[in-house]
Amino acid sequence: MNKKEYMKAYYKKHKEKPKEKERIKKYRENHKEEMKKWRAEHKEKLKAYYKKWKKEHKGYMKEWGETNKGLINEYEKKRRINQKKELKARNLARYHIPIPKGYLCEVCDKELATQRHHKDYDKPLAVDLVCQKCHTKLDKIKNKLNTWEKK
Numbered sequence: 380m381n382k383k384e385y386m387k388a389y390y391k392k393h394k395e396k397p398k399e400k401e402r403i404k405k406y407r408e409n410h411k412e413e414m415k416k417w418r419a420e421h422k423e424k425l426k427a428y429y430k431k432w433k434k435e436h437k438g439y440m441k442e443w444g445e446t447n448k449g450l451i452n453e454y455e456k457k458r459r460i461n462q463k464k465e466l467k468a469r470n471l472a473r474y475h476i477p478i479p480k481g482y483l484c485e486v487c488d489k490e491l492a493t494q495r496h497h498k499d500y501d502k503p504l505a506v507d508l509v510c511q512k513c514h515t516k517l518d519k520i521k522n523k524l525n526t527w528e529k530k
């Protein structure tokens with residue numbers, strides 16, 4: 380079975396009516412916190428479920444990996460280059476840009492700045508001095524933007 384056929388079969392099996400989909404989306408939005416709690420409480424169960432899913436889809440995953448070997452290699456290569464860039468930029472910034480004592484985070488202006496955030500690793504010295512909380516948020520946004528760009 381090729382990928383297209385597989386997806387078609389999978390989609391047919393798990394098809395949801397548009398109305399149902401909309402309802403589920405709304406439910407998810409309204410119960411965000413509860414679901415978060417539920418997920419935390421059922422961590423082990425979910426882990427087992429994912430494991431099972433992976434096992435059931437093993438053949439397909441393998442096949443996909445083989446047909447897309449070039450793509451995966453390309454992605455890995457890019458990831459490695461990016462990691463190197465990231466490390467270099469981080470080291471450069473740490474060396475050249477000290478964070479003054481008592482300096483407040485440039486995003487929230489409340490917590491003490493303890494970290495350097497790079498908007499672009501090609502500009503290693505262009506950093507924002509931020510607290511850890513804001514840094515996590517900023518990185519999340521950055522990662523999202525990067526995935527969008529790739530699409």
Ligand SMILES: [Zn+2]
Binds near residue numbers: 484485486489510511
């Ligand atoms: Zn902050």
